[in-house]
Amino acid sequence: MSSWGRLTRLPHEVTRPPFLDDASSVIASPGKPILCRGLGRSYGDVCLNADGRLLVTDRLDRFQWLDLQAGRLRAEAGMSIDRLLRVIVPRGWFLPVTPGTKLVTLGGAVANDVHGKNHELAGTFGAHVERLGLLRSTGETLTLSRDQNAELFAATVGGLGLTGFIQWVELKLVPIRSARLDTDTLPIKDVDDFFRIAEASRDWPFTVAWVDCLAKGSDLGRGLFMRGRWAETGGLAVHRSPRLGFAPELPGFLLNAVTMRAFNALYRNRPHGLGTRTQHYDPFFYPLDALSSWNRLYGRHGFYQHQSVVPFPAARDSVKRMLETTAAQGQGSFLAVLKLMGDTPSPGVLSFPMEGATLALDFPNKGERTRRLLDTLSDEVLANGGRLYPAKDAVMSPAMFRAGYPGWRTVEAWRDPAFGSDFWRRVTGDAA
Amino acid sequence: MSAPCRILVLGASSAMAQAYARLRAAGGASFLLVGLNATRLAAVSGDLRACGAHAAEIITADLADLAGVEGRAAEFRSRLGEPDEVLIAYGELGDQAESERDLDAARHAIDVNFTSVALWILALLKDRPPQAPLNLVVIGSVAGDRGRASNFIYGSAKGALDRFLEGLAQKVAGTPVHVVTVKPGFVDSPMTDAVAKGPLFASPEMVAADIVRAVDKRRRVVYTPWFWWVIMTIIRHLPWFVFKRLRI
Ligand SMILES: Cc1cc2nc3c(=O)[nH]c(=O)nc-3n(C[C@H](O)[C@H](O)[C@H](O)COP(=O)(O)OP(=O)(O)OC[C@H]3O[C@@H](n4cnc5c(N)ncnc54)[C@H](O)[C@@H]3O)c2cc1C
Ligand SMILES: NC(=O)c1ccc[n+]([C@@H]2O[C@H](COP(=O)([O-])OP(=O)(O)OC[C@H]3O[C@@H](n4cnc5c(N)ncnc54)[C@H](OP(=O)(O)O)[C@@H]3O)[C@@H](O)[C@H]2O)c1
Numbered sequence: 001m002s003s004w005g006r007l008t009r010l011p012h013e014v015t016r017p018p019f020l021d022d023a024s025s026v027i028a029s030p031g032k033p034i035l036c037r038g039l040g041r042s043y044g045d046v047c048l049n050a051d052g053r054l055l056v057t058d059r060l061d062r063f064q065w066l067d068l069q070a071g072r073l074r075a076e077a078g079m080s081i082d083r084l085l086r087v088i089v090p091r092g093w094f095l096p097v098t099p100g101t102k103l104v105t106l107g108g109a110v111a112n113d114v115h116g117k118n119h120e121l122a123g124t125f126g127a128h129v130e131r132l133g134l135l136r137s138t139g140e141t142l143t144l145s146r147d148q149n150a151e152l153f154a155a156t157v158g159g160l161g162l163t164g165f166i167q168w169v170e171l172k173l174v175p176i177r178s179a180r181l182d183t184d185t186l187p188i189k190d191v192d193d194f195f196r197i198a199e200a201s202r203d204w205p206f207t208v209a210w211v212d213c214l215a216k217g218s219d220l221g222r223g224l225f226m227r228g229r230w231a232e233t234g235g236l237a238v239h240r241s242p243r244l245g246f247a248p249e250l251p252g253f254l255l256n257a258v259t260m261r262a263f264n265a266l267y268r269n270r271p272h273g274l275g276t277r278t279q280h281y282d283p284f285f286y287p288l289d290a291l292s293s294w295n296r297l298y299g300r301h302g303f304y305q306h307q308s309v310v311p312f313p314a315a316r317d318s319v320k321r322m323l324e325t326t327a328a329q330g331q332g333s334f335l336a337v338l339k340l341m342g343d344t345p346s347p348g349v350l351s352f353p354m355e356g357a358t359l360a361l362d363f364p365n366k367g368e369r370t371r372r373l374l375d376t377l378s379d380e381v382l383a384n385g386g387r388l389y390p391a392k393d394a395v396m397s398p399a400m401f402r403a404g405y406p407g408w409r410t411v412e413a414w415r416d417p418a419f420g421s422d423f424w425r426r427v428t429g430d431a432a
Numbered sequence: 433m434s435a436p437c438r439i440l441v442l443g444a445s446s447a448m449a450q451a452y453a454r455l456r457a458a459g460g461a462s463f464l465l466v467g468l469n470a471t472r473l474a475a476v477s478g479d480l481r482a483c484g485a486h487a488a489e490i491i492t493a494d495l496a497d498l499a500g501v502e503g504r505a506a507e508f509r510s511r512l513g514e515p516d517e518v519l520i521a522y523g524e525l526g527d528q529a530e531s532e533r534d535l536d537a538a539r540h541a542i543d544v545n546f547t548s549v550a551l552w553i554l555a556l557l558k559d560r561p562p563q564a565p566l567n568l569v570v571i572g573s574v575a576g577d578r579g580r581a582s583n584f585i586y587g588s589a590k591g592a593l594d595r596f597l598e599g600l601a602q603k604v605a606g607t608p609v610h611v612v613t614v615k616p617g618f619v620d621s622p623m624t625d626a627v628a629k630g631p632l633f634a635s636p637e638m639v640a641a642d643i644v645r646a647v648d649k650r651r652r653v654v655y656t657p658w659f660w661w662v663i664m665t666i667i668r669h670l671p672w673f674v675f676k677r678l679r680i
Contacts, residue, residue, distance in 0.1 A: 018622045063482030
């Protein structure tokens with residue numbers, strides 16, 4: 001089994017129970033350490049448990065109920081956002097928060113307390129979760145909410161799957177009148193320009209910037225700023241299945257600075273790319289889903305993603321330094337994403353978002369050289385009071401983790417003793 | 433609006449049946465879901481209602497219980513009303529090696545996959561109003577196309593089912609009853625969890641979409657995914673002296 005970054009391929013005892021009843025008996029039976037896994041869209045090792053057991057939830061994807069009047073639902077935790085949207089969009093509802101791919105499960109979205117392009121306005125996914133059903137390895141089932149088992153709720157949202165098996169998720173939806181968004185794309189000259197445009201876009205609910213991370217000097221931070229809001233008209237058509245099939249595993253030499261420079265230039269100069277238009281939610285929220293398994297393009301050694309958040313006021317200079325470091329190394333990637341995060345408090349003890357700027361960078365795995373670069377970036381984040389996103393991480397040190405997530409001992413205290421993950425063993429080490 | 437399509441599903445907790453029922457639910461069908469386990473059926477029912485089913489009632493039954501077939505078929509028909517569509521999806525792969533030595537296991541494999549299915553069909557067709565349209569959709573298998581050393585007990589039951597449906601289809605040709613034999617290849621479902629999964633495996637959703645197309649286009653037999661038609665045509669035509677050496 002691997003995660004999305006395909007950095008390791010280690011053996012696991014895998015089960016894929018078709019119904020909650022047999023999932024429950026797996027959880028309650030003794031054995032090696034266990035971990036639940038959704039669609040494995042986490043890049044690093046939060047969804048891995050080498051030599052232990054993995055309970056894959058993809059078959060647990062049923063609605064338990066759907067209230068179309070109130071816009072609320074309860075579904076088994078293996079329900080994917082893809083399937084959820086197919087059912088709710090035609091009836092005029094959408095998720096209040098969605099990550100940049102629809103191929104994630106509700107359980108995975110809760111356990112990483114994911115964020116979307118509207119973080120400033122809506123907070124994290126967990127902010128819209130009303131109740132969770134949690135099964136502990138003792139066989140006990142608990143309902144968690146802000147009022148009921150509140151501490152365990154806070155440890156489970158963003159809890160990286162360690163507090164037990166999330167059986168079902170109950171959440172609120174938002175009404176939409178159209179499946180399309182009114183969008184606007186602006187060029188960004190440099191990092192300062194990004195902060196200026198982001199500031200001026202406060203009344204746009206959805207914002208994100210793509211940055212050319214090979215640009216240096218006065219061009220540092222150039223890219224595109226995309227903003228959007230739900231349109232009023234345009235119909236409620238759901239997304240289609242991807243037309244482009246499986247991506248091939250590219251040989252490593254194709255992923256060099258030259259090809260990336262070409263890609264970045266193409267992306268920046270996309271014809272008709274700039275200005276206002278209406279777009280379906282699928283290309284706007286989920287551009288990468290058009291090519292399934294695009295992660296294979298990074299070759300057989302896999303790739304890393306660095307995603308950090310640095311609080312204000314250090315954020316601006318810190319982002320500049322991180323982009324400088326990346327550009328100087330020429331190891332940059334296809335995808336560099338920059339976005340502001342808002343001050344809505346996250347419901348989870350280990351939730352990643354905090355008010356500031358978040359930067360995400362992909363790096364093909366070139367061994368020691370790449371890990372050194374990642375360490376340099378981590379040091380920059382740590383020095384400015386920021387933290388790394390566990391869902392994307394494969395390298396952070398225990399010290400880095402504990403500094404970024406001082407509440408980790410609370411989650412350790414609520415961890416189900418039968419549960420474990422490669423990530424948790426790595427970052428808590430002997431201290432846990 | 434016309435009355436919702438009434439669909440009887442035998443083996444409603446099967447992966448393929450669920451995927452198919454979801455597609456039909458989106459069109460507002462009304463279901464009677466039959467299977468072994470009430471909790472599982474309730475989970476399926478909740479899901480189908482959320483994705484558009486008009487109704488989704490459940491009844492538990494051991495569908496391989498041959499003695500119960502006639503009485504229970506009448507019960508299903510009175511509970512749902514005469515179905516417009518019947519999907520028969522239950523089945524069991526069994527263990528070939530075990531069934532070769534344990535005759536009870538062998539008989540069970542044949543009963544589940546052939547005898548009971550045939551009896552359900554006969555019982556459901558008995559005394560049906562002749563003008564009432566019916567889609568009878570039965571999941572067979574490519575394994576029934578040729579007897580193979582590795583699973584000829586299961587395979588022969590599916591093969592017998594194939595012949596049964598062929599004859600039935602001939603009998604009802606020209607009536608409003610339409611018989612569809614579905615022949616999936618390898619499908620990634622709990623039934624095949626013990627088998628190492630390779631690139632030839634299809635998802636239950638792909639199979640379900642093929643079944644919908646086959647029913648709507650009134651196909652007699654459908655291989656799913658389609659390339660199994662090619663594979664099985666070759667395998668069916670291999671001369672014995674070649675076939676006997678194949679270890680498949
Ligand atoms: C293209 C792409 C874009 C992305 N964009 C964003 C983004 O914009 N914002 C963002 O926040 N993230 C983003 N991500 C990351 C992704 O949203 C998260 O990693 C998400 O958690 C993955 O969900 P999953 O179902 O694949 O879970 P997995 O990766 O399989 O598991 C994630 C965690 O959830 C736990 N888990 C899963 N199911 C259960 C359960 N039933 N009970 C208990 N624990 C469980 C696992 O143990 C693990 O700790 C992106 C990922 C990709 C590939
Ligand atoms: N999977 C494949 O590769 C494949 C290939 C070709 C054909 N098929 C055929 O496709 C059909 C559907 O299988 P699937 O792949 O969807 O597998 P599945 O999910 O394992 O479904 C099999 C279903 O049959 C039910 N069942 C078994 N015995 C029963 C009985 N006596 N009474 C009531 N229900 C019974 C099981 O109920 P419980 O869950 O309650 O046990 C289960 O829901 C079967 O006919 C199978 O032979 C499968």
